[in-house]
Amino acid sequence: MVCSDLRCKVGEKGFGETRHRLRPLDLILNSDIREIFHTRNRIISYIQRHLDDLDFMEVETPMMNKIAGGAAARPFVTHHNELDLKLFMRIAPELYLKQLVVGGMERVYEIGKQFRNEDIDLTHNPEFTTCEFYMAYNEYNDLMEITERMLSGLVQELTNGSYKIKYHANGVDKDPIEIDFTPPFRRIDMIEELESMAGLSIPKDLATDEANQYLKNACLEYDIKCAPAQTTARLLDKLAGHFLEETCVNPTFIINHPEIMSPLAKWHRTKPGLTERFELIVNKLKLSNAYTELNDPVVQRQRFAEQLKV
Structure with missing residues (x-):
């Protein structure tokens, strides 16, 4: 009764501030908030079970x-x-x-x-x-498979069998969007897709001044803001965010990032200048970042030295 009276006295606007200052009151009056805690617990328990079953500690x-x-x-x-x-x-x-x-x-x-x-x-x-x-003894394709199985299985667990969820991406007062976690997730090659979508022809040697200037010009052409320092890695990341991530509502792996963006990732076994790395994008946001680990100490030192020159 005290809580109900408080809601009436402060009004809806004032009550919103009271909710954030007195979280126990929020829990008492809003069962949907308590449900978030239950859902979080189920998510963590599922991830633990999934990895434990794969012999992780x-x-x-x-x-x-x-x-x-x-x-x-x-x-x-x-x-x-x-x-x-x-x-x-x-x-x-x-x-x-x-x-x-x-x-x-x-x-x-x-x-x-x-x-x-x-x-x-x-x-x-x-x-x-x-x-x-x-x-140990695995590479980025294995990691993508584990991530895909874990997330799609998690969604099934939370929805009692469905791969699809409704999400209020634009606020609870707007209609929700549907996100489909049905495997297999879409995979797009970062440089190839960027060139295709933006009409670019990105120089192969990304370590050159010419490549950096080309990417600066591309950002200017499409009015993409990149604050200093405008390194080649940051320019590529801004372009990928503008053109690629905006298309990724359903889970999508953006794969094969350039070496200049990925100092800890191992070089790609068939594509010179690229690495065996992926980022998982869901609802235009990065959910995961992983790669085949670079295990050559000489190359790792060279990568770090190149970073320090920027």
Whole structure:
């Protein structure tokens, strides 16, 4: 009764603010909010079962590190008083998970929080949960198959047998869109599809100044904004976002990224200058990023040295 009275007193607009400030009140008055918690729990349980059945081992890696490693992002900084150490909240668990694989644990995964001291908007949050898994003696085609089976099976689990979901992509006051997770997911080759859709003829040697200028001109032609530094990798990413990702409502793998965009990915076995990498796009948003791991230390050092020149 107190909660009902409160809703009447503050009105719908004021109640919206009250919901966010008093989350227990929100849970009491909105059963759909409680359902989100139940759905999240079912999602995590399904992912754990799926990976466990594939002989993966779930692990926990440190949340605070002496270096901000594992991805390119701005970290949160903290201090360990007892050890008098400057520490960074992790931005990715990648380095520790790879060390476990090197140590002989050939299939590992972690579901946990990451922290990035960057943007806050509809698709970015300073703390967010990821699932990362690593497996020895496999490559990106295997990873695509695992990802496809896991996501399509998850949707079936949540919908009691359907591969299709309704999603209010434009707000709850607008009609929902339908997203179809029926396997197999569409696969598009990044450079080939970009050239086809945009009418481009991208230079094969992307490391040259000519290639960079060509991509700058392409972005200008299509009024695609790319803030400095306008590296070739960032220009390609902007073009792919504009032309390719906008077509990806149903799950789509964008595959075979250029080496200049993918310093950790192994070179493609048949396509020079490209890598064995994919990004999964759903509803125009990146849901997954994976690749065949580059395991040649000489090439890896060269890639990092090239990055530092930019």
